[in-house]
Amino acid sequence: MSVRVVARIRPLLEKEADKDIIVRPASNNDGESSNVVKIPNPRNESEEFSFTFNSVYDQSTTQEELFTSEVAPHIKSLFLGLDVTIFAYGVTGTGKTHTMRGGLKLADRGVIPRLLSGVFRRAKKITKDSNGGTTVVVALSYYEIYNDKVFDLLEPVEKRTPSGLPLRAEANGKTVVAGLSERPCQDLKDFEQLYIEANTNRVTAATKLNAHSSRSHAILRVKVTQTTGDMVRESTASAIDLAGSEDNRRTDNGKERLVESAAINKSLFVLSQCIDAISRGERRIPFRESKMTRILSLGQNNGITIMILNLAPLRSYHLDTLSSLNVSSRAKRIEVREIENEIVYKQPPRSTTTSGSNITRQPLRPLANVHNINAGVAAAAAASKPADRPVKAFSVYTDKVKAATTPRPANTAVKRSPKPHKRPSDSDGGSRPSKITRPELVRPTAVSRQLKPSQPSISADQIEAMVEKKVSEILAARSQSAPVPPPELSDEVKRRLEALERRIDDGRHDDTRSEGLRFLLMARQHKERGENVSALKMYEMALPYFPGQSKLLGKIEKLRARIAADRENAGIDNTEPVVAISEKPIEKKVKNPGRWSRVDEDAFNGAEADDDDDESYVGKSKSKGKKPKAAKMDPGSVIDEGPISEALLDIINSRDVSMIMGLQGLGPKKARDLVQHLETRWEEDGGRVETLVQLRTMPGMGGRTVERAYEGLVAGGVC
Numbered sequence: 233m234s235v236r237v238v239a240r241i242r243p244l245l246e247k248e249a250d251k252d253i254i255v256r257p258a259s260n261n262d263g264e265s266s267n268v269v270k271i272p273n274p275r276n277e278s279e280e281f282s283f284t285f286n287s288v289y290d291q292s293t294t295q296e297e298l299f300t301s302e303v304a305p306h307i308k309s310l311f312l313g314l315d316v317t318i319f320a321y322g323v324t325g326t327g328k329t330h331t332m333r334g335g336l337k338l339a340d341r342g343v344i345p346r347l348l349s350g351v352f353r354r355a356k357k358i359t360k361d362s363n364g365g366t367t368v369v370v371a372l373s374y375y376e377i378y379n380d381k382v383f384d385l386l387e388p389v390e391k392r393t394p395s396g397l398p399l400r401a402e403a404n405g406k407t408v409v410a411g412l413s414e415r416p417c418q419d420l421k422d423f424e425q426l427y428i429e430a431n432t433n434r435v436t437a438a439t440k441l442n443a444h445s446s447r448s449h450a451i452l453r454v455k456v457t458q459t460t461g462d463m464v465r466e467s468t469a470s471a472i473d474l475a476g477s478e479d480n481r482r483t484d485n486g487k488e489r490l491v492e493s494a495a496i497n498k499s500l501f502v503l504s505q506c507i508d509a510i511s512r513g514e515r516r517i518p519f520r521e522s523k524m525t526r527i528l529s530l531g532q533n534n535g536i537t538i539m540i541l542n543l544a545p546l547r548s549y550h551l552d553t554l555s556s557l558n559v560s561s562r563a564k565r566i567e568v569r570e571i572e573n574e575i576v577y578k579q580p581p582r583s584t585t586t587s588g589s590n591i592t593r594q595p596l597r598p599l600a601n602v603h604n605i606n607a608g609v610a611a612a613a614a615a616s617k618p619a620d621r622p623v624k625a626f627s628v629y630t631d632k633v634k635a636a637t638t639p640r641p642a643n644t645a646v647k648r649s650p651k652p653h654k655r656p657s658d659s660d661g662g663s664r665p666s667k668i669t670r671p672e673l674v675r676p677t678a679v680s681r682q683l684k685p686s687q688p689s690i691s692a693d694q695i696e697a698m699v700e701k702k703v704s705e706i707l708a709a710r711s712q713s714a715p716v717p718p719p720e721l722s723d724e725v726k727r728r729l730e731a732l733e734r735r736i737d738d739g740r741h742d743d744t745r746s747e748g749l750r751f752l753l754m755a756r757q758h759k760e761r762g763e764n765v766s767a768l769k770m771y772e773m774a775l776p777y778f779p780g781q782s783k784l785l786g787k788i789e790k791l792r793a794r795i796a797a798d799r800e801n802a803g804i805d806n807t808e809p810v811v812a813i814s815e816k817p818i819e820k821k822v823k824n825p826g827r828w829s830r831v832d833e834d835a836f837n838g839a840e841a842d843d844d845d846d847e848s849y850v851g852k853s854k855s856k857g858k859k860p861k862a863a864k865m866d867p868g869s870v871i872d873e874g875p876i877s878e879a880l881l882d883i884i885n886s887r888d889v890s891m892i893m894g895l896q897g898l899g900p901k902k903a904r905d906l907v908q909h910l911e912t913r914w915e916e917d918g919g920r921v922e923t924l925v926q927l928r929t930m931p932g933m934g935g936r937t938v939e940r941a942y943e944g945l946v947a948g949g950v951c
C-alpha cells in the first residue's frame with residue numbers, strides 16, 4: 233500500500249482577505265469528493281496546476297471530520313498489530329499543530345487527543361469483549377528534534393544534555409531513540425496531564441508568520457501492548473508534528489530563529505530528497521542525513537503511513553505552497569508494506585527441562601524496544617534550553633473513559649506468529665472481537681504441528697519448548713545477519729565533536745556559517761562511525777559555505793579515494809555512483825572549452841587533510857581575521873563539472889530562495905524568478921538543473937551571472 237497523502241487547506245485567519253485566496257480544492261470527477269488541489273502558475277496566472285491526492289479537505293473541514301475520515305479507521309489496524317504513522321507536513325503557519333494537537337475546545341481537539349481517545353475506547357472494548365482475557369496497556373513516549381538533536385519531552389528540561397539522545401538502529405531495521413523514557417497511560421485524563429506538561433518543554437517561538445511557531449519536530453509514540461495468556465502483541469501509533477519550512481525573509485527571523493530555521497529547512501530538504509530518491513526508485517536514500525528522516529524512515533517501516541499536507545490558501549505562500557505540493561505529490565508513490573508486528577510470547581515457566589525429556593532451552597532475544605522503558609537519561613548540569621522560550625498554549629478535553637488495563641509483562645520473549653496474518657479489512661465490523669482473542673492465534677506453529685497434541689508421549693510443555701528452540705534458532709540466525717550497530721565514539725572524538733557543536737551554538741558565527749559548520753559536524757560524526765559515503769556527502773554539502781577551502785577539498789578527495797578503495801576491495805564496480813551530489817573525480821574534462829575552461833588545479837589540490845581539523849576552517853581564518861586567498865582562476869572561466877559546479881547546482885536545486893540569494897550576483901528578484909521557473913518546470917524535468925550550461929538558459933541567468941555565482945563559490949571567504 234502507498235503512503236496515503238491528504239491535503240488540508242486551512243481557513244483564512246484574521247486579517248487575511250478572500251481576494252488573496254489562490255489555492256482551491258477540486259475533484260477529478262464531477263460530483264465526487266475533492267481529491268485535487270488547484271493553484272495558478274506563478275508565471276502565468278491564467279494557467280493552473282493541478283495536484284492529485286488521496287483526498288483534499290477544504291477550509292470548512294472540521295477536526296472531527298478529518299479525524300473520522302483519515303485516522304479513526306486505522307485504530308482497528310493498530311490493534312491488529314500494524315504500526316500507524318501520521319505526520320503533518322507543510323510550510324510554517326499552515327495548520328500542522330492545529331491539525332495534530334488542536335485547540336482548547338472539544339470541537340477543536342486535533343488528531344492526537346482524538347487518537348488517544350479512540351485507543352482507550354477500543355482497549356476497553358477489547359477487554360470487555362474478551363471477558364478480561366485480553367488486557368491492554370498503553371504507554372507514551374514523546375520527544376522533539378530540535379536543531380537536529382533529540383530531546384525527551386517527558387523529562388524535565390534540566391535533564392537534557394547538550395548533544396541530546398542518540399539514535400540506534402535495531403536489528404529489525406527500526407530506528408529508535410536510545411534512553412527515551414516511556415510512561416504508562418491509563419486513560420485520557422492521564423494522557424492530558426502528561427501531554428500538556430510535555431508540551432511546555434517543547435521549543436516554540438513567535439515568528440512573523442505564526443505567533444506560536446514550532447521550532448522543532450515533535451514525535452508522539454503511543455505503544456499499545458495487548459496480552460492474551462502468554463501472547464503479547466505490540467504495535468505503535470506515531471503522531472508527528474513536523475516543524476514548518478520557512479523563508480526567512482518572510483518570517484523576519486532573528487539570529488536564534490535563523491539557526492533553528494536552518495536546521496528545520498535542512499531536515500525538510502533531506503526529507504524531500506528522500507521522497508525524491510524513493511519515488512525515482514534509487515537505491516541510495518539519504519535517510520541518515522537528518523535525524524528526522526532517520527526516525528520517520530518513510531517507506532522503510534511496515535504498517536500504515538498517512539501524510540497530512542497542510543496548506544494556507546493565500547497568495548503570499550504561493551511558491552512555498554507549490555514546493556510542498558510538489559514534494560507531497562511525489563510521496564504518494566512511496567510504497568509501505570502493510571505487515572503486522574510479530575506476536576510475542578511471554579517467557580514460559582522457569583524449568584529448564586520438561587517432563588520426561590532433556591530438551592535444552594536456548595536463550596531468547598529480548599522484546600524489541602524494551603531498552604526504551606525508563607532507561608533513564610543521564611542528568612547533565614548544563615541545561616541547553618533557555619527558560620524564557622514561549623510555549624504553545626494547549627489543553628485537551630477529557631473524556632470520562634477509563635480503559636481497563638493491567639501492568640505490562642516484565643519478561644517477554646519473541647516467537648513467530650503461527651501463520652501469516654490477513655491484512656486488516658476496512659469492512660470488518662467494528663464490534664467483532666480483536667483477532668488476538670481469536671483461537672487461531674494460539675494454534676501450534678508449523679513445527680509444533682508435526683507433533684500431534686494427542687500423542688501421549690509428548691507433553692504440551694515439551695511441544696512449547698521445541699517450538700521455542702526452533703524459534704530461537706531462527707532468530708539467532710537472523711541476528712547474525714542483522715546490521716552491526718555503529719561503533720561507540722571514543723571519549724576524545726566525543727569531546728571534539730562537542731567542542732565543534734559548542735562553536736556552532738555559541739552564536740559567534742553568522743547563521744550561514746553555522747549551517748556550514750553543522751554539515752562539517754555531521755560529516756565528522758559519520759566519519760567517526762565509519763560511514764564514509766554519508767561523511768563525503770556532508771563534506772560536499774559544507775563546501776558552499778567554505779568555498780575553495782583547500783583542506784576541505786583535500787578531505788573530500790581523500791574520502792573519495794578511501795571509498796573507491798573500499799569498494800574495490802569489496803568487489804564493487806567503481807563506476808557506479810556512490811553519492812548524489814558528486815561522485816566525479818576532481819579533475820575534469822571540460823564540456824565546452826570555448827566558454828568554460830578548467831579552474832586552476834591549485835584550488836582542488838588542497839593541503840594535506842588532517843583528520844581532526846574540522847574546526848580549523850573557522851578557527852584559522854578567525855585568528856587571522858581575514859579571508860583566505862581566493863582560488864586562482866582564469867578570468868571569466870568556469871568548469872561545468874567538479875565539486876564547485878555541483879555545489880552550485882545543489883544550491884540551485886534546493887529551490888531555497890534564501891540559499892540561492894547567498895550566491896554572488898543573485899539578488900532576491902533573480903533568486904525568486906529562478907525558483908519560480910524551476911517550480912513551473914516540475915512536470916517536465918522534475919524542476920532540476922543538471923548542468924551549468926543548462927543553468928545559463930534559465931530566466932535571469934545569463935552566462936555572466938552563472939560565472940559570478942561560480943566565482944563567488946570559488947573565491948568566497950571563510951569567516
Ligand SMILES: Nc1ncnc2c1ncn2[C@@H]1O[C@H](COP(=O)(O)OP(=O)(O)OP(=O)(O)O)[C@@H](O)[C@H]1O
Nearest residue numbers: 242243324325326327328329330442445446475476
Ligand atoms: N483548520 C483550521 N481552523 C482554524 N484555525 C486554524 C486551522 N489551521 C490553522 N489554524 C490557525 O492558523 C494558525 C497557524 O496554525 P499552526 O500553528 O497550527 O501552524 P503550523 O503549521 O503548526 O505552524 P509552525 O510550523 O510555524 O508551527 C494558528 O493560529 C491556528 O489556530
